[in-house]
Amino acid sequence: METIDTNLSKTQETESSEIHHSHEEEHHGNFWTKYIFSYDHKTIAKQYLISGIFWAIIGGSMSVIFRLQLGFPDADLTFLKPLFGRWITEAGKLDQEFYLALVTMHGTIMVFFVLTAGLSGTFSNFLIPLQIGARDMASGFMNMLSYWFFFAASVVMFASLFIETGPASGSWVAYPPLSALPQAMSGSGLGMTLWLVSMALFIVSTLLGGINYITTVVNLRTKGMSFSKLPLTIWAFFLTAIIGLLSFPVLLSAALLLIFDRSFGTSFYLSDIYIGGEALMNTGGSPILYQHLFWFLGHPEVYIVLLPALGITSEVIATNSRKPIFGYTAMILSMLGIAFLSFIVWAHHMFVTGMNPFLGSVFMFLTLIIAVPSAVKTFNYLTTLWRGNLVFTPAMLFSIGLVSLFVSGGLTGIILGNAALDIQLHDTYFVVAHFHLVMGAASFFGMLAGVYHWFPKMFGRMINEKLGYVHFWMTFVGIYAVFFPMHYVGIAGFPRRYYTWTNFDTFNIFTDLNMFISAAAIITVSAQFIFVFNFFYSIFFGRKAPKNPWKSNTLEWTTPINLGHGNWVGPIPTVYRWPYDYSKTGAKEDFIPQTVPYSETPESNTKRENELAKQEDTFYKK
Amino acid sequence: MIILIAIAIVLVLGILFGVIYRILTLTDIAQKRQVGEQDIDISNNVNALLFGLLFFIGFGAFGWYSITTTDMYILPVASEHGVRTDGLFWFTMAIITTALVLVHIVLFFSPLMFRYQKNRRAHWFPHDNKMELIWTIIPAIVLAGLVVRGWFIWDDITQPAPKERVEVEVMGRQFSWQVRYGGKDGEIGRYDFRKIDAINSMGMDFKNDPKNLDDFTPREIHIPKGKPVLLKIRARDVLHSVFLPHFRVKMDAVPGMPTSFWFTPTKTTKEMRQETGNEKFNYELACTEICGSGHFAMRMIVVVDEPEDYKKWYAEQTPWVEMNADYMKETYPDLRLANNY
Numbered sequence: 001m002e003t004i005d006t007n008l009s010k011t012q013e014t015e016s017s018e019i020h021h022s023h024e025e026e027h028h029g030n031f032w033t034k035y036i037f038s039y040d041h042k043t044i045a046k047q048y049l050i051s052g053i054f055w056a057i058i059g060g061s062m063s064v065i066f067r068l069q070l071g072f073p074d075a076d077l078t079f080l081k082p083l084f085g086r087w088i089t090e091a092g093k094l095d096q097e098f099y100l101a102l103v104t105m106h107g108t109i110m111v112f113f114v115l116t117a118g119l120s121g122t123f124s125n126f127l128i129p130l131q132i133g134a135r136d137m138a139s140g141f142m143n144m145l146s147y148w149f150f151f152a153a154s155v156v157m158f159a160s161l162f163i164e165t166g167p168a169s170g171s172w173v174a175y176p177p178l179s180a181l182p183q184a185m186s187g188s189g190l191g192m193t194l195w196l197v198s199m200a201l202f203i204v205s206t207l208l209g210g211i212n213y214i215t216t217v218v219n220l221r222t223k224g225m226s227f228s229k230l231p232l233t234i235w236a237f238f239l240t241a242i243i244g245l246l247s248f249p250v251l252l253s254a255a256l257l258l259i260f261d262r263s264f265g266t267s268f269y270l271s272d273i274y275i276g277g278e279a280l281m282n283t284g285g286s287p288i289l290y291q292h293l294f295w296f297l298g299h300p301e302v303y304i305v306l307l308p309a310l311g312i313t314s315e316v317i318a319t320n321s322r323k324p325i326f327g328y329t330a331m332i333l334s335m336l337g338i339a340f341l342s343f344i345v346w347a348h349h350m351f352v353t354g355m356n357p358f359l360g361s362v363f364m365f366l367t368l369i370i371a372v373p374s375a376v377k378t379f380n381y382l383t384t385l386w387r388g389n390l391v392f393t394p395a396m397l398f399s400i401g402l403v404s405l406f407v408s409g410g411l412t413g414i415i416l417g418n419a420a421l422d423i424q425l426h427d428t429y430f431v432v433a434h435f436h437l438v439m440g441a442a443s444f445f446g447m448l449a450g451v452y453h454w455f456p457k458m459f460g461r462m463i464n465e466k467l468g469y470v471h472f473w474m475t476f477v478g479i480y481a482v483f484f485p486m487h488y489v490g491i492a493g494f495p496r497r498y499y500t501w502t503n504f505d506t507f508n509i510f511t512d513l514n515m516f517i518s519a520a521a522i523i524t525v526s527a528q529f530i531f532v533f534n535f536f537y538s539i540f541f542g543r544k545a546p547k548n549p550w551k552s553n554t555l556e557w558t559t560p561i562n563l564g565h566g567n568w569v570g571p572i573p574t575v576y577r578w579p580y581d582y583s584k585t586g587a588k589e590d591f592i593p594q595t596v597p598y599s600e601t602p603e604s605n606t607k608r609e610n611e612l613a614k615q616e617d618t619f620y621k622k
Numbered sequence: 623m624i625i626l627i628a629i630a631i632v633l634v635l636g637i638l639f640g641v642i643y644r645i646l647t648l649t650d651i652a653q654k655r656q657v658g659e660q661d662i663d664i665s666n667n668v669n670a671l672l673f674g675l676l677f678f679i680g681f682g683a684f685g686w687y688s689i690t691t692t693d694m695y696i697l698p699v700a701s702e703h704g705v706r707t708d709g710l711f712w713f714t715m716a717i718i719t720t721a722l723v724l725v726h727i728v729l730f731f732s733p734l735m736f737r738y739q740k741n742r743r744a745h746w747f748p749h750d751n752k753m754e755l756i757w758t759i760i761p762a763i764v765l766a767g768l769v770v771r772g773w774f775i776w777d778d779i780t781q782p783a784p785k786e787r788v789e790v791e792v793m794g795r796q797f798s799w800q801v802r803y804g805g806k807d808g809e810i811g812r813y814d815f816r817k818i819d820a821i822n823s824m825g826m827d828f829k830n831d832p833k834n835l836d837d838f839t840p841r842e843i844h845i846p847k848g849k850p851v852l853l854k855i856r857a858r859d860v861l862h863s864v865f866l867p868h869f870r871v872k873m874d875a876v877p878g879m880p881t882s883f884w885f886t887p888t889k890t891t892k893e894m895r896q897e898t899g900n901e902k903f904n905y906e907l908a909c910t911e912i913c914g915s916g917h918f919a920m921r922m923i924v925v926v927d928e929p930e931d932y933k934k935w936y937a938e939q940t941p942w943v944e945m946n947a948d949y950m951k952e953t954y955p956d957l958r959l960a961n962n963y
C-alpha cells in the first residue's frame with residue numbers, strides 16, 4: 001500500500017499488473033490502514049462525507065435553536081436546559097450572547113466544515129481519480145494528512161462548543177476589534193482562540209487537499225483524457241482547488257495577524273479603543289485591513305463552495321436528460337471567468353465600511369460582470385433540459401432544484417452588488433436571503449445531488465429513491481419557505497444578527513412571517529433526517545447496485561461494482577471521446593461511454609470523428 | 623405549548639415516515655423490482671407534474687404576498703437620495719423578477735414536456751455559438767445599464783457634503799449611541815479616546831480644543847427638514863454601523879477611522895406621522911454591525927423638525943460642560959478667555 005502512489009505517476013498501462021498486485025495486498029491491511037489512516041481516495045472521500053454529515057446535523061440544529069428565538073420569542077425554552085445549561089436563562093430564554101454564538105457557529109460550520117470540506121473534500125477526492133482514470137491521488141499520504149488536519153480542526157472547533165465562556169460569537173466573519181478583545185464579549189476569549197486555531201488547521205487541510213487535486217488532474221489523466229475531454233465535474237474541482245490555493249493563504253495571514261493582536265500586543269487591526277473602563281494602548285491599526293484580507297478569501301470562498309456543486313449538476317443534468325450538456329466549451333469558459341473574477345470582487349462586501357467610494361464604484365462594476373458568466377451557465381442548463389428525455393432520479397431533482405435556487409438567489413445579487421442599493425440592504429435579511437439561496441442552499445443541493453448520484457459507486461448499493469423524492473420535495477419547498485420570505489423582511493430593513501426586533505418601532509412587525517420562517521426551518525431541517533436514515537440504512541441494506549445504474553458515459557462506471565484501492569482491475573481504460581455523447585444521432589444506444597473508440601461507432605460519427613477514428617490506431621499505440 | 627405542539631408534529635411525522643417507508647420497501651419487494659428501465663415509472667411523471675404545480679403555487683404565493691402586504695415591507699422614504707435609490711431598486715427588481723419568472727417557466731415546465739418516454743430520443747444539440755453569444759450579450763447590456771445608473775446615484779451620494787450643512791457627531795459604543803452638536807460656534811470640538819472616562823464618555827478634549835466648551839450631547843438626534851445633514855461617525859470600542867432605515871442611510875462606525883455620510887431629510891416627524899397614520903411614529907437609528915450581546919438594543923430616536931423648530935431646539939440646549947463643570951478646569955485659562963468663557 002505504501003508503494004502504490006509512487007507507481008501511479010508512471011505509465012499506468014505497462015505497470016498495471018504490478019499495481020494490481022499491490023492492490024490485492026492492500027485488502028489484507030488491518031482495520032486502521034483500511035478505514036482510518038487510509039491512503040485510498042475513496043475512503044478519504046467517505047471520511048469527508050460522513051464528517052460533513054455530522055457537521056451539517058450540528059449546524060442545521062443550531063439554526064433551529066436560534067430560529068426558535070426569532071420565530072417564537074415568547075416560547076419557554078426551559079426544556080432545552082439539560083442540553084445548554086446556563087445558556088438558557090432563568091426565564092427560559094436563550095442567552096443573548098449564546099444566540100450570537102449559535103449564529104457564529106452555524107455560519108462557520110456550514111461554510112467551512114460542511115460546504116467546503118464536506119462538498120469539495122468528498123467529491124474532489126472521490127471523483128477526480130475515478131473520472132480522469134487514475135488509480136489514486138498524486139500523493140495518497142498528503143491526501144490522508146489533509147483529512148486528518150481537517151479532523152483536528154473539527155475536534156478543536158467541536159471542543160470550543162463546550163468551554164465555559166462559550167464558543168466564538170463575533171459572527172463567522174470574526175471582524176476585529178470585537179473578535180480581538182475578550183472584554184468586548186465572552187466568546188472573544190478562549191472560544192475565539194480555539195476558533196482561530198481550528199481555522200488555521202482547516203486551512204492547512206484545504207491546501208494539502210488542493211495541491212493534490214491540481215497535481216492529480218494535471219499529471220494523472222489516463223491515455224486520451226485531454227483537458228477537452230474532461231467531465232465538467234473535474235473542471236469544476238480543478239478550478240475550485242486553484243481558487244482555494246490562492247485565497248486560503250490570505251485568510252491564514254488575516255488570522256495570524258489577529259492572533260498577534262489578541263495575544264502579542266500588536267496593533268494591526270486595533271486603534272483608538274476605549275473598552276472595559278480603560279483606553280487601550282493600540283494605535284494606528286485598521287479594522288478595515290482585516291476586512292480586506294478576510295473577504296479576499298471570503299468572496300472566492302463563495303465560488304469554492306458553489307463551483308463543485310455546479311460541476312456536479314452539469315454531470316447529473318446531462319446524464320439524466322440523456323442529452324449532451326449544452327455548450328461544453330462555454331461552460332468551461334464561464335467557470336474560468338467566474339474563477340478569475342471571484343478574486344477581484346471582494347470589496348462589494350465593504351461598500352459601507354468607510355472604504356473610498358471610488359473603490360466602491362470599481363468593485364460594483366466588477367461584481368456585476370460576474371453575473372454574465374453565471375447567466376450563461378443558467379441558460380446552458382435550461383437548454384440542456386430542453387428537448388431532453390428527462391429521468392427524475394433524486395440526483396436530477398436536486399440538480400434542477402439547484403438551478404432554481406442559483407437563479408433566485410443569484411438575481412438578488414444584482415441588487416446587492418449595486419453600491420447605491422447596498423446602502424439600504426447591507427447587513428439586512430435581504431442579504432441573508434440572498435446568500436442562503438445562492439451559496440448555502442444551492443451548494444447544499446449540489447452536495448445532495450452528488451451523494452444520490454454516486455452513492456452506488458461509493459457503497460455498491462442503491463439509495464432508496466422514493467425516500468429521495470420525499471426528501472427532495474420537502475427540502476426544496478422548505479428552503480423556499482424559509483428564505484423567500486426573508487426578502488420582504490430585508491426590504492423592510494430588518495438587520496441581521498438581532499436577538500429580537502421588538503425594541504424598534506420600525507421593526508416591530510412581521511412576527512407572523514418570522515413564525516412562518518421558523519416553522520418552515522424546523523420542518524426543513526427535520527426532513528434532512530429522512531436523508532440521514534436513507535443514507536445509513538442503504539449503505540448496509542440498500543439494493544445491490546448494477547455497474548452503471550444511470551447509463552452514464554464517464555469512467556467511474558467502468559470500474560468494478562465493489563472497487564478496491566487502485567480502482568480498475570487490470571489496465572486503466574483509454575479514453576476516446578468526450579463524456580457527453582448522450583442520444584447521439586444515429587447511435588444504437590442513447591449513451592456512448594468515453595471508452596468506446598470512434599472506430600466502433602461508424603453509424604454515429606461525424607466527418608471529423610471518422611477522421612479521428614482512422615488515426616486512433618496510430619495515436620493510441622504511441 | 624408551541625414547543626409541545628412542535629414535538630408532537632415531529633413525532634407524528636416520524637411515525638408517518640416509518641409507515642410509508644415500510645410500505646414502499648414492501649411493495650418494491652412484492653413487485654421484485656430490478657434497477658434499470660422499470661425504474662422510470664409513474665413517479666417520473668409525478669415528479670414532473672409537481673414541478674408544474676410548484677410553479678403556480680410558488681409564484682401565486684409570491685404575487686399574492688407581494689401585493690397584499692406592501693404597507694408592511696415598503697418603508698416610507700424620507701431623504702432626497704433615498705427616492706433615487708428606491709427608484710433604482712424597484713427598477714432592478716422588475717427586471718430580475720421578469721428574469722426569474724421566465725427562467726422558471728422553462729425550468730419547471732421542461733420536466734413536464736420532456737419527461738422520459740421510452741420511445742423518444744433526446745434531441746442531439748451539443749452547442750450553438752450564436753445562442754451563447756446572444757445570452758452573453760443581452761445580460762451584459764442590461765447589467766451595463768444598471769451599473770451606469772447605479773454609478774450616477776452612488777457618485778452623487780458619496781460627494782463631499784455641501785458647505786451649508788448641519789453637522790452631527792454620532793458615536794457608537796457598547797451598547798448605545800451618543801451624539802454631539804457643535805453648539806453656538808457650530809463646530810464640533812476635537813476628541814481623544816484617551817480622555818474618555820465614565821462621565822466624559824465621548825472623550826471631549828477640553829485641554830487642546832476650546833471648541834468643546836459649547837458642544838452639547840442630547841439624547842435624541844434632531845435634524846432640520848430640507849437641509850443637508852452630515853453625520854460624522856466614529857466608534858469607541860468595536861465596530862458599529864449607523865443605520866437610518868427611513869433615510870436609506872448606512873455607514874459603519876470604525877474605531878480609529880472616522881467615517882461620514884450626508885443626506886437631506888425631506889419629511890418631518892410630524893409629516894411622517896400623518897403619512898403613515900401612526901401617531902407614535904418615530905424615526906429610529908439602529909446598529910447593523912454585530913457588536914456584542916446588546917447589538918439588537920442600540921436604538922436612538924431621530925426627530926426631523928421644520929428648520930425654525932430645529933433652530934429653537936438647538937438654542938435651548940445646554941452645553942455639556944456646564945453640567946460637568948469639573949472638566950472646565952482642564953482648559954487652559956488663556957484659551958477660556960479667548961473664547962469668552
